[in-house]
Amino acid sequence: MRRPGPDDPLHLPLRASRGLALFLVALHGGAAACVCLASLPGGVRWAGLLVLAVNLGRHLRRHVLRRGSRAVVGVAAGSAGDWTLALADGRRVTVDQLPGSLAHPWLVVLHLRERTGGRRWSLPIAPDALDADTHRRLRVRLSLRPDAGRLGQSSDVRADRTE
Numbered sequence: 321m322r323r324p325g326p327d328d329p330l331h332l333p334l335r336a337s338r339g340l341a342l343f344l345v346a347l348h349g350g351a352a353a354c355v356c357l358a359s360l361p362g363g364v365r366w367a368g369l370l371v372l373a374v375n376l377g378r379h380l381r382r383h384v385l386r387r388g389s390r391a392v393v394g395v396a397a398g399s400a401g402d403w404t405l406a407l408a409d410g411r412r413v414t415v416d417q418l419p420g421s422l423a424h425p426w427l428v429v430l431h432l433r434e435r436t437g438g439r440r441w442s443l444p445i446a447p448d449a450l451d452a453d454t455h456r457r458l459r460v461r462l463s464l465r466p467d468a469g470r471l472g473q474s475s476d477v478r479a480d481r482t483e
Contacts, residue, residue, distance in 0.1 A: 340446040423462035
């Protein structure tokens, strides 16, 4: 049986991630501690804590529980470098990868932009949101294509800029 290569199509059915939930809670908890320790008037402090709580709820709903119309429930990466997002409401969105995506064993963050409309997406993917082999294949794909997503730059354009 042939082993999948880095250029083979990659389908990522995303599931809820306990690791990402813990990371988000710890991050927002640290920010809340900073707000509490800062010498701010009481009303500003409470407003800051409220903003953090709303933001945490929004991110837990979208990125951990994968609920809401803009929640991404799946990602497909084609062999030609094309990416498609499957949203919770059933829509499919074609996107391009932007520079700056992070590929780490503990967290992958995809930076993407819609081809129509230009909306940007940052998609955090924790290791427990995928099976181990698929998460590894995603990290390999991102590490082998560091220049993916440089939109509108052909080799001719880069050559003109260096002269």
